[in-house]
Every structure is written in C-alpha cells, then in structure tokens.
Amino acid sequence: MENYVKKSQNILIVWHEGRPEADMKKILEKIKSNIGGGSIQLENQQRLKLASHGKSSFDISFLGVFSPITAISEDILIEIARIVKPGGRIVIRFAEADFSDVSSTLKLSGFVNIQQDKDGFVFGEKPSFEVGSSLKLKKAIKPTTPLDKNTVSEAKKVWSLSAMDMNDDDVDLIDDNSLLNEDDLIKPDAASLKVSCGSGDRPKKACKNCSCGLAEELESGKKPQPKAVTSACGSCYLGDAFRCASCPYLGMPAFKPGEKISLSDRQLKADA
Numbered sequence: 001m002e003n004y005v006k007k008s009q010n011i012l013i014v015w016h017e018g019r020p021e022a023d024m025k026k027i028l029e030k031i032k033s034n035i036g037g038g039s040i041q042l043e044n045q046q047r048l049k050l051a052s053h054g055k056s057s058f059d060i061s062f063l064g065v066f067s068p069i070t071a072i073s074e075d076i077l078i079e080i081a082r083i084v085k086p087g088g089r090i091v092i093r094f095a096e097a098d099f100s101d102v103s104s105t106l107k108l109s110g111f112v113n114i115q116q117d118k119d120g121f122v123f124g125e126k127p128s129f130e131v132g133s134s135l136k137l138k139k140a141i142k143p144t145t146p147l148d149k150n151t152v153s154e155a156k157k158v159w160s161l162s163a164m165d166m167n168d169d170d171v172d173l174i175d176d177n178s179l180l181n182e183d184d185l186i187k188p189d190a191a192s193l194k195v196s197c198g199s200g201d202r203p204k205k206a207c208k209n210c211s212c213g214l215a216e217e218l219e220s221g222k223k224p225q226p227k228a229v230t231s232a233c234g235s236c237y238l239g240d241a242f243r244c245a246s247c248p249y250l251g252m253p254a255f256k257p258g259e260k261i262s263l264s265d266r267q268l269k270a271d272a
Contacts, residue, residue, distance in 0.1 A: 004091050004123065007036035009059040012083070014045050014076065015066050024066050045076055053083040056130060060084070064093035068120075071097070077109035084126050091123045 005011065011031065015024070031040060041058070043051055061080045063069060072092065080090055090111060094102065102122050103114040111124035206215035217223075235242040239254035 004060060004062075004089065004121075005031060005034045006059075007034070007038065009035050009038040010057065011035060011038060011040045012053075012058040012061040012080070013040060013042050013065055014048055014061060014063045014080070015042060016045050016069065027066060045072070048076055049079050055082050056085040056088075057083045058085065058088065060089045060091065062091050062093075064095075068093045068095035070095050072105075074105055074109055077106060077111070081110035081126055086126055086130055087128045088126045089123055090126070091121055093121055097122075 013028075013031075028040060028042075038059075041053075045063075061084055063072060063076075063080075069092070077090075084090065090106070092102070099116050099122065106114050106122075106124045110126065112127055114122065114124040116122045206218055236247055236249045237255050237257050237259075240250060243250050
C-alpha cells in the first residue's frame with residue numbers, strides 16, 4: 001500500500017467494522033510517516049455521504065486498508081469519484097472478488113484505467129476532468145480555397161441524372177408500353193361513352209344525343225314509360241357500400257333481389 005502514497009497528499013480512508021482499534025492505529029501511523037505534510041481523513045463507509053466533503057478534496061482514497069472487503073456498493077464509489085481530485089486514484093483491497101465484475105463496477109462509477117497488482121489491490125483513476133465539466137467546441141473551419149468550378153458542375157450532374165443517362169448494361173429498364181395489353185390500346189366507341197338518360201326513374205327531358213329512345217317518345221307525344229334497370233355487377237341490392245359510382249340505386253336503402261323499390265312516408269320527410 002505504501003507504493004500508492006506520496007508526500008503532501010490528502011488521503012481518504014474508508015473503513016468498515018472488523019479490525020481492532022489498536023491495529024488500525026498502527027496502520028495509520030505507518031501511512032502518516034510516508035505522506036510528510038499531507039493529511040489523512042477516516043470515514044466509515046456507512047457515513048461517508050453524511051460527511052458532505054467538498055468535491056475534489058482528496059488525492060487518493062483507500063478502501064479495505066484495515067481488513068479486506070468482499071463487496072462495495074456503487075453509491076459509495078460514486079461519492080468517492082466526486083470527492084477525489086481529477087487524476088486522483090482509488091485503491092481497494094478485496095478479500096475475494098472477480099476482477100471483471102469489480103472493473104465493470106468501477107467504470108460505471110466514473111473511474112478509468114482499472115488494474116490489479118500482484119498483492120491483490122485493485123486501483124483505478126479519476127479522469128483528468130471534473131464531473132459535470134463542459135468544453136466549448138471550436139467553430140467549423142472554412143476551407144481555405146473555394147471549390148473548383150469543374151468540381152461543382154460535376155456534382156450538379158450527379159443529382160441531375162435521369163434513366164436515359166444510364167448506360168450500365170447491368171441496369172434493366174422497363175418499357176412502359178409493355179405494361180399495356182391489347183385491350184388497353186383499343187379506342188372506345190363514342191356511343192359507349194354516352195350517358196343513358198333512361199336509367200332509374202326516367203326524367204321528363206331527354207339529354208343531348210339521347211340513345212335510350214326517350215327523345216323519340218317525347219317527340220311522339222307519348223308519356224315516358226319507366227324501363228327496367230339491370231345491374232351490371234349484381235350487387236346493387238346490397239347497399240351503397242357495394243354499388244358503383246354511376247349506380248342508379250345510389251342513395252337508396254338495401255333491398256332484396258327483384259323487390260320493387262319504394263320509400264316510406266317517414267323517409268320522404270326531412271328530419272326535424
């Protein structure tokens with residue numbers, strides 16, 4: 001342990017029960033003889049946080065000096081990391097402990113450079129900066145020379161590439177004409193595009209270019225007769241959710257196949 005003590009250091013010794021007081025005094029006298037003008041502070045591990053030491057108060061902290069310890073809580077290690085100076089050390093004497101577990105706990109508590117010597121002492125260092133310290137980042141350095149015009153133009157070309165600019169044989173392009181079949185290329189008949197004015201309840205006025213015979217009936221002076229409407233999809237009776245956009249039954253309630261459509265007096269009245 002004397003190898004870790006230097007002159008004029010402020011030393012913290014965290015102890016626990018298990019060693020006679022006379023033996024503790026002998027060990028303290030031996031440590032004092034090696035530190036010269038330094039100081040030693042003893043704290044029981046259960047009362048370490050209650051002591052409220054200021055941060056960066058000690059150069060080194062010892063645990064398990066009087067008797068080896070078997071385990072130590074992470075809270076105590078964090079408190080020691082707070083009150084030890086940047087670059088200070090912690091030295092722990094374990095009775096039996098897995099070094100990998102101890103090393104992991106010390107790292108999580110804020111210590112670095114965890115090692116173990118031949119005598120079984122585990123020691124680590126506090127980083128050379130204070131906990132919670134900050135550093136202002138330097139501003140980004142602008143390039144000393146502007147970009148060459150050729151470099152800029154080449155960069156713009158990369159972002160303006162189209163499918164026709166690709167000459168790579170490994171790239172397979174799809175011909176959009178191949179997505180069409182023969183039926184898609186047939187020009188529809190003009191008569192098939194005309195809207196029939198005889199669907200549903202036949203209106204009293206024929207539409208332009210009437211093809212359902214209503215115009216002839218009106219010219220002859222006959223009263224237009226309603227014509228039966230046949231469903232192309234066969235789902236009109238199921239309701240609006242199953243009807244086409246041009247369905248003559250759109251807006252009517254669902255009905256049974258072949259049933260005559262009629263609205264009740266209640267449906268004909270507006271809501272109050």
